[in-house]
Amino acid sequence: MEKATKKYWPLFVLPTLGAFIIGFVIPFAEGIWLSFCKFTTVNNAQWVGFGNYSKIWLDNTFTQAFAFTALFTVVTTILINVLAFAVALLLTRGIRGTNMFRTVFFMPNLIGGIVLGYIWQTLLNSLLMLLEKPLLTLDARYGFWGLVVLMCWQQIGYMMIIYVAGLQNVPLELLEASHIDGATPAQTLFKIKIPMVMPSITICTFLTLTNSFKLFDQNLSLTGGEPAHASEMLALNIYNSFYARAGAQWKGIGQAKAMVFFLLVVIIALIQLRLTRAKEVQQ
Amino acid sequence: MKKTMAILLALTMMALAFGCTPATPAPPTAPPASPSTPSEEPPKAPEAQGSVYYLNFKPEQDEQWQALAAAYTAETGVPVTVVTAASGTYETTLTSEMAKSEAPTLFQVNGPVGLANWKDYCYDLSGSAVYGELTSDDFALKEGNTVYGIAYVIETYGIIANTALLQKAGYKVADIKNFASLKSIAEDITARKADLGFSAFSSAGMDPSSDWRFKTHLANLPIYYEYKADNIGDTAAIKGTYLDNYKAIWDLYINNSTVSPKELAAKTGNDAVSEFVNNEAVFYQNGTWAYNDVKALGDENLYMIPIYIGAEGEENQGLCTGSENYWCVSKNAPEENIKATLDFMNWVVTSETGTTALANEMGFVCPFKAAKPSANPFVTIASEYIANGKTSVAWCFSTMPSEEWKNGVGSALTAYAAGTGKWDKVVSAFVEGWAAEYNLNRA
Numbered sequence: 001m002e003k004a005t006k007k008y009w010p011l012f013v014l015p016t017l018g019a020f021i022i023g024f025v026i027p028f029a030e031g032i033w034l035s036f037c038k039f040t041t042v043n044n045a046q047w048v049g050f051g052n053y054s055k056i057w058l059d060n061t062f063t064q065a066f067a068f069t070a071l072f073t074v075v076t077t078i079l080i081n082v083l084a085f086a087v088a089l090l091l092t093r094g095i096r097g098t099n100m101f102r103t104v105f106f107m108p109n110l111i112g113g114i115v116l117g118y119i120w121q122t123l124l125n126s127l128l129m130l131l132e133k134p135l136l137t138l139d140a141r142y143g144f145w146g147l148v149v150l151m152c153w154q155q156i157g158y159m160m161i162i163y164v165a166g167l168q169n170v171p172l173e174l175l176e177a178s179h180i181d182g183a184t185p186a187q188t189l190f191k192i193k194i195p196m197v198m199p200s201i202t203i204c205t206f207l208t209l210t211n212s213f214k215l216f217d218q219n220l221s222l223t224g225g226e227p228a229h230a231s232e233m234l235a236l237n238i239y240n241s242f243y244a245r246a247g248a249q250w251k252g253i254g255q256a257k258a259m260v261f262f263l264l265v266v267i268i269a270l271i272q273l274r275l276t277r278a279k280e281v282q283q
Numbered sequence: 284m285k286k287t288m289a290i291l292l293a294l295t296m297m298a299l300a301f302g303c304t305p306a307t308p309a310p311p312t313a314p315p316a317s318p319s320t321p322s323e324e325p326p327k328a329p330e331a332q333g334s335v336y337y338l339n340f341k342p343e344q345d346e347q348w349q350a351l352a353a354a355y356t357a358e359t360g361v362p363v364t365v366v367t368a369a370s371g372t373y374e375t376t377l378t379s380e381m382a383k384s385e386a387p388t389l390f391q392v393n394g395p396v397g398l399a400n401w402k403d404y405c406y407d408l409s410g411s412a413v414y415g416e417l418t419s420d421d422f423a424l425k426e427g428n429t430v431y432g433i434a435y436v437i438e439t440y441g442i443i444a445n446t447a448l449l450q451k452a453g454y455k456v457a458d459i460k461n462f463a464s465l466k467s468i469a470e471d472i473t474a475r476k477a478d479l480g481f482s483a484f485s486s487a488g489m490d491p492s493s494d495w496r497f498k499t500h501l502a503n504l505p506i507y508y509e510y511k512a513d514n515i516g517d518t519a520a521i522k523g524t525y526l527d528n529y530k531a532i533w534d535l536y537i538n539n540s541t542v543s544p545k546e547l548a549a550k551t552g553n554d555a556v557s558e559f560v561n562n563e564a565v566f567y568q569n570g571t572w573a574y575n576d577v578k579a580l581g582d583e584n585l586y587m588i589p590i591y592i593g594a595e596g597e598e599n600q601g602l603c604t605g606s607e608n609y610w611c612v613s614k615n616a617p618e619e620n621i622k623a624t625l626d627f628m629n630w631v632v633t634s635e636t637g638t639t640a641l642a643n644e645m646g647f648v649c650p651f652k653a654a655k656p657s658a659n660p661f662v663t664i665a666s667e668y669i670a671n672g673k674t675s676v677a678w679c680f681s682t683m684p685s686e687e688w689k690n691g692v693g694s695a696l697t698a699y700a701a702g703t704g705k706w707d708k709v710v711s712a713f714v715e716g717w718a719a720e721y722n723l724n725r726a
Contacts, residue, residue: 040378040381040400040401040403040404041378041379041381041382041404042382043382044382044403055726058723058726059723121549125549129545129546129549132545134545134548134701134702134703135545135546135548135549135701136548136549137489137548137549137697138548138697138698138701138703139703224491226694226697227694227697227698227703227704228690228691228694228695228698228712240687243374243375243378243686244685244686244687244690245685245686245687245720245723245724246396246397246399246400246684246685246686246720246724247399247400247723247724247725247726248399248400248403249726250723250726253726
């Protein structure tokens with residue numbers, strides 16, 4: 001078997017590597033280069049050096065978008081993971097119809113973000129109208145919680161599946177032993193199940209963290225950043241720098257913002273990985 | 284056995300991977316695939332003959348452009364591809380299309396501010412035949428002697444009125460002569476709303492599908508009057524002299540509407556159309572392009588009145604007429620394609636087929652010598668105003684500093700309507716926002 005791997009590895013690696021280079025590495029390198037350029041279309045760029053980076057904060061919207069995004073990420077990461085884990089616990093106890101519940105909870109994840117955004121906009125606006133509160137696009141607080149609800153609804157099912165897999169892998173001997181030793185359900189949960197599913201927690205927090213931080217479609221369709229940029233997240237802010245302002249220089253500035261955005265996501269994700277990895281235990 | 288399986292799997296993977304990749308390096312032959320690309324391939328043209336790729340801005344005229352392109356190809360053998368950008372995505376589509384090896388040869392910008400992004404891509408049209416066809420130099424987008432763009436359609440907007448309903452309320456169009464009379468009629472209809480069964484204005488929706496009617500088109504009026512008073516054509520810093528009038532007309536729209544002002548934030552363009560067509564409202568602010576949406580009411584029941592805001596001398600004000608559709612030719616296109624594009628443009632505005640399509644099928648008023656009268660009844664109404672000595676309001680909104688500025692004003696208008704924001708915010712978005720955006724454009 002090992003011999004075969006040695007012989008045929010290019011066959012397995014190269015296609016994916018090729019796709020990765022064409023679809024990711026090249027555009028990424030071009031993106032870095034463009035962040036130092038003034039351009040209207042990508043094949044007609046003019047080098048301007050660090051000018052774009054110094055202009056990132058010029059329009060006062062980037063910091064606000066960052067604060068909104070950071071807060072949103074914290075809230076959704078906690079909510080999604082806690083709820084997904086709770087649902088996973090419920091659905092690993094052998095309740096009748098477990099499989100149907102799992103499928104139904106997973107389904108929202110199959111719908112695209114833009115569509116979900118518009119559906120939830122109608123739903124939430126009707127509710128707010130009934131309650132005689134200002135609509136989504138009028139109050140950033142409602143926009144914020146609307147986005148949280150939407151993201152939870154969409155992501156909990158997906159994370160639940162990962163947690164279910166994790167929970168099913170907790171060795172039965174351990175659970176049995178703890179039961180015999182007289183551990184309470186809470187103790188079993190915190191001392192056995194959670195440490196044992198730590199790898200799933202690492203994956204799920206990583207996914208929710210980066211998904212929330214990079215969120216674009218749902219933000220665009222649910223609130224569009226209204227009112228007056230107050231519910232605008234970083235990705236939408238970059239998009240608006242690109243297309244809502246006049247003058248070729250804004251494309252470069254948007255690209256510089258995108259680079260800063262990339263670095264932020266990487267730093268945050270690395271810190272998170274390090275923190276949760278440290279808590280993983282060997283089986 | 285294992286070996287065979289491994290090879291098989293790897294081959295499948297390769298097929299999958301390479302099956303997806305060719306999209307990235309754009310194939311140089313085929314024009315970009317799009318649902319609106321005409322399916323029939325033009326006959327194989329002789330060598331060195333160019334081709335035309337038109338990136339159309341108006342989704343409502345997509346079919347007509349496709350038909351016209353096919354007619355041109357049938358007549359001359361020159362392939363013409365028309366691709367229409369989805370509503371509201373022209374700038375993004377244009378940006379990505381222009382980066383391709385088969386870039387549009389004919390595209391459009393919306394005026395001086397839009398031109399700022401694309402100036403380096405525009406072919407100088409000053410020597411072209413189509414430029415010679417323009418009825419007036421006012422319709423060219425010029426800087427010095429360089430002609431960057433040519434307006435191909437002149438449009439008009441105002442307040443579309445349902446005259447049948449107006450009559451039911453006991454009024455006629457001639458009763459509306461200025462802001463005061465419009466206001467008193469609207470408020471009288473609102474007072475008797477329960478008896479009449481309809482409202483004065485259709486909802487002034489601030490959803491992105493409709494907010495441009497107010498943050499751009501309605502905002503044009505205070506800008507127009509300020510430019511007129513100061514005798515200027517654009518400015519780095521707007522003063523907001525006529526913002527009280529803007530407030531007055533906005534108040535009138537939102538307080539005499541089919542829905543509560545609080546709900547406007549979520550109302551769409553389609554909501555307003557359906558209210559108007561279903562006889563729920565007398566007035567609907569929109570332009571000549573909306574004729575197809577409202578023609579179900581019958582031409583005899585439709586009229587368009589000027590948007591009065593209470594400025595001095597407005598009894599002589601006509602409808603708002605202008606253009607934000609300028610044709611530009613890509614100067615980076617191959618020589619033969621540029622020539623083919625110029626020939627196509629000239630054919631569209633001079634030939635029998637072209638002018639008929641523009642006037643009848645698309646209902647355009649075109650600023651070209653050979654243009655035929657448009658079949659759109661709103662256009663006829665607009666000409667009547669001019670014939671009666673009324674002064675058309677120019678489209679000053681092409682000088683608005685950026686989309687961002689419009690969004691800021693729109694946001695503030697929405698908040699004001701819902702009662703979550705004060706009018707001061709509209710004023711600051713309008714005045715301070717203008718200066719700020721103007722400076723950012725030059726950052």
